[in-house]
Amino acid sequence: MSKLEINHLSISFGSQKILDDITFTAEEGEFISILGPSGSGKSTLFNLIGGILIPDEGSILLDGKEITGKRGSISYMPQSHALMPWRTILDNVLLGQEIAGKRDEKKALEMLGKAGLKGYEKHYPHELSGGMKQRVSFIRSLLSPQSLICLDEPFSALDEFTRFEMQNWLLSVWQQYKRTILFITHNIDEALYLSDRILVLSNKPASVQKEFIVPFKRPRTEEMLYSAEFLKWKQDIYREIKQYSL
Amino acid sequence: MKTLVEKGWRPTLVLVLLFIIWEFSVKILEIEQWLLPAPSQIFNELIHGTDVYLEHLWPTIQLCIIGLAIGCTVGIVTGIILHIVPFLRQAFYPILIISQNIPTIVLAPLLVIWFGFGMLPKIFVIILVCFFPITISLLDGFRQSDRDVMNYMKMAGATKQQIFWKLEWPNALPSLFSGIKISATYSVMGAVISEWLGASKGIGVYMQLSQSSFRTDRVFVAIILIVILSLLLLGLIMLLEKKMIRWRPKEGKSHE
Numbered sequence: 001m002s003k004l005e006i007n008h009l010s011i012s013f014g015s016q017k018i019l020d021d022i023t024f025t026a027e028e029g030e031f032i033s034i035l036g037p038s039g040s041g042k043s044t045l046f047n048l049i050g051g052i053l054i055p056d057e058g059s060i061l062l063d064g065k066e067i068t069g070k071r072g073s074i075s076y077m078p079q080s081h082a083l084m085p086w087r088t089i090l091d092n093v094l095l096g097q098e099i100a101g102k103r104d105e106k107k108a109l110e111m112l113g114k115a116g117l118k119g120y121e122k123h124y125p126h127e128l129s130g131g132m133k134q135r136v137s138f139i140r141s142l143l144s145p146q147s148l149i150c151l152d153e154p155f156s157a158l159d160e161f162t163r164f165e166m167q168n169w170l171l172s173v174w175q176q177y178k179r180t181i182l183f184i185t186h187n188i189d190e191a192l193y194l195s196d197r198i199l200v201l202s203n204k205p206a207s208v209q210k211e212f213i214v215p216f217k218r219p220r221t222e223e224m225l226y227s228a229e230f231l232k233w234k235q236d237i238y239r240e241i242k243q244y245s246l
Numbered sequence: 247m248k249t250l251v252e253k254g255w256r257p258t259l260v261l262v263l264l265f266i267i268w269e270f271s272v273k274i275l276e277i278e279q280w281l282l283p284a285p286s287q288i289f290n291e292l293i294h295g296t297d298v299y300l301e302h303l304w305p306t307i308q309l310c311i312i313g314l315a316i317g318c319t320v321g322i323v324t325g326i327i328l329h330i331v332p333f334l335r336q337a338f339y340p341i342l343i344i345s346q347n348i349p350t351i352v353l354a355p356l357l358v359i360w361f362g363f364g365m366l367p368k369i370f371v372i373i374l375v376c377f378f379p380i381t382i383s384l385l386d387g388f389r390q391s392d393r394d395v396m397n398y399m400k401m402a403g404a405t406k407q408q409i410f411w412k413l414e415w416p417n418a419l420p421s422l423f424s425g426i427k428i429s430a431t432y433s434v435m436g437a438v439i440s441e442w443l444g445a446s447k448g449i450g451v452y453m454q455l456s457q458s459s460f461r462t463d464r465v466f467v468a469i470i471l472i473v474i475l476s477l478l479l480l481g482l483i484m485l486l487e488k489k490m491i492r493w494r495p496k497e498g499k500s501h502e
Contacts, residue, residue: 050401072403082394086416086493095412099404124493144402 003028009058020205029178033191036201042184075144079153081133083125090121096144131162283463302452314433317376325384368440375436376429383425387418423487430479
């Protein structure tokens with residue numbers, strides 16, 4: 001049984017079809033990137049999995065149970081850090097647990113420490129840098145009781161250097177805690193560097209156009225980014241995207 | 247304290263200059279006292295006339311504080327109800343906005359007819375002028391909740407109550423306080439105006455008595471008292487705001 005099963009999902013807003021017959025599965029502990037041009041309905045897909053929107057057709061199964069239109073099954077991290085400015089860092093990362101009804105401060109403190117945020121527990125978000133805020137936001141997702149994490153272009157607002165640092169950090173944390181991650185991005189390098197599998201979405205209406213299984217071994221290293229094989233893969237994916245957008 | 251001096255010396259200088267020009271103009275042009283008293287006369291009355299106006303001060307302060315407190319409560323409760331019941335918001339929001347075109351003063355005579363000359367109609371006037379800015383600013387604050395945090399909470403399975411208390415309410419606090427600050431100054435105005443309509447004591451009464459006896463210096467004293475009272479109320483609310491909002495509200499709509 002797969003962790004997550006998306007079956008023939010379709011949705012339209014008015015007369016415009018946004019998602020068309022999307023089908024894929026995700027295994028336990030898998031890192032899947034969803035790659036597609038901006039505005040291709042990737043975020044709509046997350047809203048469907050998160051239960052905020054109800055699909056016109058199709059179903060979503062998590063651990064074999066149907067969660068179509070049900071909330072509370074995933075932990076979501078948007079492009080903006082979405083932290084509450086009036087909460088301290090510690091209270092911010094505990095939000096997901098609070099919603100579920102239990103606070104585990106010890107674990108939160110431990111994870112903040114491991115993320116290099118020791119000493120910032122009592123600070124407010126505006127006192128932190130962009131990269132630090134993203135870390136806090138991701139720790140909030142990790143601490144939430146939900147086992148499926150959906151990241152919506154989490155690093156696209158960061159500068160190049162911080163982004164690379166954050167990608168490495170994300171990989172190391174993910175390898176420690178092994179959660180199933182769906183990662184939306186429009187950056188081919190990022191998708192190749194991070195994920196086990198890449199789903200390329202077509203543009204308007206979006207459907208799964210092609211699936212790539214990333215062959216690179218873990219742990220991934222910086223050298224991999226400069227290898228000829230990496231470039232070849234990048235080219236293949238780029239061609240695939242271009243072919244459809246023309 | 248240093249910034250207060252740094253920022254404050256320019257307006258202070260302007261005020262002092264204005265008073266000096268005023269003082270000399272009155273002296274040189276020999277303007278009658280009942281027409282325009284010199285600043286020195288007004289300050290003299292402010293310091294030495296305490297036994298005349300002190301008894302009028304307390305009823306007005308009382309009126310302001312009670313009226314503002316009830317006005318805030320009514321404003322906040324109305325705001326919350328209109329926020330959580332969309333039907334009521336759609337029904338009442340436009341009426342509320344339009345109702346603000348009625349000057350409250352014209353309602354005052356009606357209130358006197360219905361409730362007499364006691365405390366009640368006066369407090370009613372203050373509530374009427376206070377609650378509107380509070381309700382509107384609160385509704386505004388609720389509406390400006392961050393969409394991304396909202397989505398995060400919804401997907402995590404937060405109930406409506408949780409979204410309200412953990413997101414919308416704290417998010418609306420800075421906006422609520424700007425509303426209360428506007429209301430505080432309105433409340434002093436409301437108190438004085440309602441006293442004009444009929445009262446035995448109060449700054450409004452003191453003002454009318456001074457006017458009818460051509461004690462223009464006392465009219466100015468009344469104005470000074472009203473300004474001081476407004477500023478004190480404002481200071482009190484800003485103190486409360488500082489206590490309740492320790493984080494720095496984000497500026498504008500940006501995320502960084």
